[in-house]
Amino acid sequence: MLDLSGSTLEVLPRWIGNLKHLRFLDISNCPNIKKLPNSICKLQNLQTLFLDGCDQIEELPKDMRYMISLRFLLLATKQRDLHGHGLQHLKSLRVLAIYGCENLEYLFDGIQKLTSLHTLWIVDCKKLVSLPHGLKYVAALQSLVIGVCEKLDLSTAQELKEKEDYNEDYLVDTGFSLQSLYIADLPKLKALPQWLLRGSANTLKNLTITGCENLTTLAEWHNLTSLEKLEIKCCPKLSTLPKTMKRLKQLKIEDCTLVSQRCQQEIGEDWPKVAHASRIVLDGNTITAPELLINPTP
Known part of the structure; x- marks a missing residue:
């Protein structure tokens, strides 16, 4: 173990x-480092590499494909894309987090080759415009976090949208099946695309969306049969919820006027969709499940 963080x-x-x-190896929060030696790629037993907070790194080492044991990778860089480093060959990689890459416009091709990847974070990459086409084929992916990417529009990214309007069965067999999805501060997002929710309709348990000021729909035709926790904040234009959420346990809506009105107890249009949840919080007001009122715990 070698911890050089904050040095x-x-x-x-x-x-x-x-x-x-x-x-x-932890080199996080070292703002003076501009380059890493390519010799770091000889660390074939290295399982964890933290580079987050090193936002002055001009380019990642070119031979990262040889870091065959790497499981956890947190990185930052000034690059426009992550091509040419062999990241797609890191077959042991389980967690990939990309933070604060101010120039990053694109990730890398071949992301579907990361057959062990179960967690992906893409945060504070303000110039990112699209996601890799292969992302929808990462079958092991369970948790996806995308936040503070002001130029990213998931619903129109060409790499992920092709054919979805022509064949509703497209993407069903890709293996893409999330359990947790967190989306924050994507001002260009108007609707969650089919590729993101369709394959996860029976597996998604936690869904959080916050700060998406232009989001209008959650693709209401989806039946999120495994969803247990739904949290939506600061999405003033959002007007619909998924049709079916039969396992919903927790619902929290904040600063979403249209949705809050539709979820009002007994009178809201969407109340039948959410009434079975054990905990409902609308703009700070908690609604207790009716069955708890009838049979209170001693």
Whole structure:
């Protein structure tokens, strides 16, 4: 284990590649580092690499494909894309988090080759315009977080939208089946696209959407049969909820006037969809499940 986080290092020594048995390397929050030696790619036993907060790194090492044991990778870079580093060959990678990449416009092709990837975070990448086409084929992916990407429009990204308007069965067999989805501060998002929810209709348990000021619909034809927790904040134009949420346990709506009105107890149009939830909070007001009122716990 080697923890260099928060240090004033400007250059990482080349000899770091000689630490052949190193499994954990934390270089996070080192704002003076601009380049990593390619010798770091010799660390074939390395399982965890934290580079988040190193937002001055001009380019990632070119031979990262050889870091065959890497399971957890948190990174930051000034690059416009992540092509040419072999990230798609990291077959052991389970968690990939991309933070604060101010110039990043695109990730990398071949992301579907990351057969062990179960968690993907893409946060504060303000110039990101699209996601890789192969993302919908990452069958192991369980948790997806996308936030503060002001140019990203999931509903119109060409790489992910092709054919979905022509064949409603397209994407069903891709294996894409999330359990948790968190979306925040995507001002261009108007509707959640089919590729994102359709394959996860029977697996998604937690859905959080916040700060999407132009979002108008959650693709209401979806039946989210496994959804247990739904939280929506600061989406003033949102007017619809999924049709069926039979396992819903927790619902929280805040600063979403249209949806709050539709979920009003007994009188709201969408009340029958959510009435069975054990905890409902609308703009700070908690609605207790009727069955708890009838049979209160001693």
